[in-house]
Amino acid sequence: MPEIAIEPRPGDSVGPYRITRVIGRGRMGVVFEGVVDGGEPVAIKVVTTELSQDEVFVRRFKREVDAAQKISHPNVVPVLASGEEHGLPYLVQKLIPGGSLAERVANGRLDIGTTVRLLTGPAAGIDALHGSGLVHRDIKPANILLDGDTAYVSDFGLAKDSQASNLTRPGQALGSLDYMAPEQIRGEDVSPATDIYALGCVFIECLTSTPPFGGRPSMRVLFAHLQEPPPDISELRKDISAATAKAVNRALEKEAEDRPASAAGYVQSIARAAGL
Known part of the structure; x- marks a missing residue:
């Protein structure tokens, strides 16, 4: 098997793009920086050899592409x-140069003003997903990318399209453990409220350095x-x-119907409570 089928390396090509460096690795694939002649650097996400043999995963990956292409925000x-x-x-995305929110928080907890400023844009992006019939299902700091103080929602590998066939078996829980809503853990139907719960977990992690x-x-x-x-942040800071703290924790209500109706409205309510 050609070496590129195992994993591209700097100097190899993926489609018309020449790989210049590895950006990151995960369970599902490798993200590279690549360039095409005369173009700007881009991020290229390539599925691992092992997962490329998994028909359901490949279908989900291709749906990630379809899901992301439905959104213009x-x-x-x-x-x-x-x-x-x-x-x-593989898929090719705009390269966001500032790393992830996870890397930012790993350097120390953020103040409330910075947290609101960084999450306001992604919250609006999450609402745009919901408006297109999508639920992300994996909102977490590693999937929020930064370019200065501008932040972006990324990684639609677990996105659920209400208009598409379901690739999740009944009772199957998908997501990242520290950010999973109760209904997600139980393998029940997810909804926009599921992403809002995860956004609340992200908010707490930004302010306390831990989910x-x-x-x-x-x-x-x-x-x-x-x-x-959830913890009372006012007792910790x-x-x-x-x-x-009460406004932050509204997103973590156990019942989906008790959570804020929109991600943007949720962040705005925190800003008001904080006097920002």
């Missing part, structure tokens, strides 16, 4: 092209999402008011 990373190279599906139930064994995290109230 300044805070959603656009898909520029897609294809297959030696049996490995609301982080630092526990996996089963205890699952139980906490299902049964425990003297610069956060009780009213602000």
Whole structure:
């Protein structure tokens, strides 16, 4: 098998793009920086050899491309092209140069003003997804990319299209453990409220450097999402008011119907509570 079918390396080609460096690796694939003659650098996400043999995963990956191409919003990373190279599906996206929100938070917790400023755009992008019939299902700091103080929603690998066939088996839970809503954990139907729950988890992580139930064994995290109230941030930080903490925690209500109706409205309510 040609080497590129295992994993492209700097100097190799994927479609018309020449790979210049590895940006990151994950369970589902590798993200590279690439260029085409005379063009700007782009991000190229290539499926791993192993997962390229998984028919359901490949269908989901191709649906990621379709889902992302349905959205035109300044805070959603656009898909520029897609294809297959030696049996490995790939997609090409705009390169966002500032890393992820996860990397930013790893350097220290953020103040409330910075958190609101960074998440206002992605919240509007999330609402745009919902307006197109999509639920992202994997909102987390690693999937929010930064360019200065502008942030973008990325990675539609788990997105659910209400108008498309379901690739998730009944009772199957998909998502990232620290940000999963109770209905997601139970394998029930997801909705825009599922993404708003995850956004609330992201908000708490920005302000405290850890997700609301982080630092526990996996089963205890699952139980906490299902049964425990989120932490009171005002008890952890003297610069956060009780009213602000209450506004943040509204997104983490156990029942979907009790959460804010929109992601943008949720962030705006926190800004008002904080007096921003």
